[in-house]
Amino acid sequence: MHSDDDSLQRCRFLIEEKVGWGDGQQWQNGDFEALSERIFAETGVSLSVSTLKRIWGKVRYDSAPTATTLNTLAQFVGHENWRAFRQPPVAVQTAEPIRPLPEPPASATPERRGARRWPWVVGLLLVTGLAGIWAFEDRVKPLQYGAVSFTSRPVAKGLPNTVLFRYDASNSNADSVFIQQSWNPKLRFRVDKAGHQYASTYYYPGYFRAKLVLNDSIVREHDLYITTDGWLGTVNYDSIPVYFPHGQIYRGQTVSLTEADLRGQGVSLQRTVPTVSLHYVQPLGDLSGSNFEFETELKSTYSRNEAVCQQTGIMILCSNGMHLIPLSVKGCVGQLYLSFAEKGISGQTTDLSGFGVDFSDWATVRCAVNDKQVTVWVNGQRVYTGQFSRDPGKIVGLRYYFQGTGAVKSARFSDGRTKTVLL
Template identity: 45%
Template sequence: MITQQEDRELVRCRRLIEEKVGWGRSDNWSTQDFERLGEQIADQTGVSLSVTTLKRVWGRVRYNSAPTATTLNALVKFIGYTNWPHFKGVTQTGEMISEPADVVSVAVSEPASPVRSSGRSRWWIGAGLLVGVTTVWLFFLNYSPPEPLSPNDFSFSSRPVTKGIPNSVVFHYNAMASPTDSVFIQQSWDPSRRQLVPKNGHDYTSIYYYPGYFRAKLVVGRQVMQEHNLMIPSDGWHVAVIHEPVPVYFQPNEVIRNGVLSLSVAAIEKHNIAMQPHPPIVRYRYVRELDGLRADNFTLETRLKNDFKQGSSACQNMVVTILCKNEMFSIPLSAKGCVANLNLYLAGHFANAKSTDLSAFGADLSQWVDLRCDVRNKHVRLFVGGKKAYEAVAPNSVKDIVGISYDFEGTGSVDYVRFSRPNGMTVFEDNFNSSEIDSAH
């Protein structure tokens, strides 16, 4: 169990991290925010903390045990401390340390209360301070930072072993030039998918449970030495209930009926998945090359609804994600009373409901709702129920669109989806009239 003193220090640690990332109050952070935090911590410290671990630290998931030493050390390293004992010591003295964790620092503290001292005592104190300062000066005078590693000294490639999902990928790598044993292969941007591999090894096989477009990385210490794109396409619509460590999959004949893509509550419960007290997340995802459809000029039209509004699912949260090559558009919807928790992301443009009016993304989601995304020369206009809800410029570089993903809290339905070019030409369309995909080029 964590002590009251350590609990106070953990509260302060969380606050400093929140101030560093600048995403507003953590009470309103989404799962994607915790994923981004995990990625930043891994990039800076070399330690991967899963989304579940971070949610436990922030009290978003119940957990009676104290965080591990590895977790605590990674958190405080992220904000510039050497380790958890160092952070606690600084907390107790009220001193702030701003140097990076790998820089040697010397703290000189005065006695807690005035003490009479003789001239000889003062002489010894002065001599000690002089020696300490001289030692530090000599350290920095003789210190030379290590030579930066060259990506040219490393190699990294991959090969999927099959089609469809799940899919194993064999990574081939050469990290013999690494000065450390801290060599990792990371599946994607998600640091929880980072695995320590032998420095002298050459092959590592990893499994992908969801289709998507990924940026695989070879990481040495804290530095990404090599990375490349990796696309895992879906075989039609991929339907799953998100579950760790392995999702629960469903077949097309279970979800595509009568012109609707829909996973029923009965089908979910048949797999022993509880709907309460915490409803599952149902994901519908379609991934493949869409005939060069570009993210700076396109139109998405879709109709959807949420099919579960019980207990803790009163907000009926859902997110529609337009998948691009190393980029995305993430569009949230919720019940009208829950819009304060929404976050919107449009290829580099981020909006949080705490500081931006996102009330137009609230709707009666027990009924069909039309969603439209129009992008012309990076200018994005979003429409919910036929009314303009938001507009902004998507600042990031142009990418190809490779699919779409629907995430429903509880479960939900999709009536149709259509991608088209600005000239009206349909690139992809599915009305779910059968288990086959209707597509036009």
């Protein structure tokens, strides 16, 4: 069994290898912001920038990471939870080595010794081969199942929200049964084959394609949509966020989270600057993530302490992924991370200087996607063109994130035929 320190070091290495941004000790604030968003996109759990910095030793912290943090990091690198990650690799069992046959008497000629050995060797190899085939066929049985059911029901409106999954996989020969919360296979949890109910709590809104998995085969799936009641604001803590409802954050023609809002909930900006989000997750018709236009005006409104770079992001949520458009002050564009569906672009290896803005005024962002061909304009200047290959599905919502506080003045989608105005 690995020690916790060794396991955490190994987990950091795997994350660095996965994102491909080089040695984590050289990462800057924007890298941790981008990592936080990638972890959230893949696991559905938001780990704050300050928590990630503690994991990498950038910020001194005497307490051990919480179970939620460790489980989330483990899921990000492909394990069910931290306990599974810490398990040592299972030793591969091999067939018992063939013992050499006793040498014949010295009086035997070389030809006679070889002739005596061959029947034994051939016979032993034949028996070993047949045993291996039998063991493989006995272990790998084709999946068979009859009537299988899988449904879900949110127990409340708004957030947080517990979803009750009902399933019946008893009419199958499956050795293992899993419920996968969304398109992301890392959000797959093993359940009792003889059971019928599994409860899962969702703390953030989004679109989830829930799946029932027998062994490694998806046999049932359905949409699970956790929506907001209009606009919702959150302070994104590692476990349970702080919520700000529509009526509190809507101010005339804008939605925003202010320092006064955060102070009113006991959130301090002095010690650690939290990441906050403004969410709008509601049905938007048949808008495709591969063909749409989007325009918005937004502003980061906090620039002290850790928020000096004013890292800001626009996440266009889709049924099978997301698009992420980042912004920052001009001096921090090397820390940005842009992504469309599965394609990611790092500011460390690509010129993203056009995404640097002066937040003393509203920043205007326009994004046009035509058959997976992307063009992005910031303040009227074209700053990026590219393409992606994976279909992200339909657009199901919008999320902004800011360091500390921020505001959104307008947000609208169009598909060339209809226009959907969110703000």
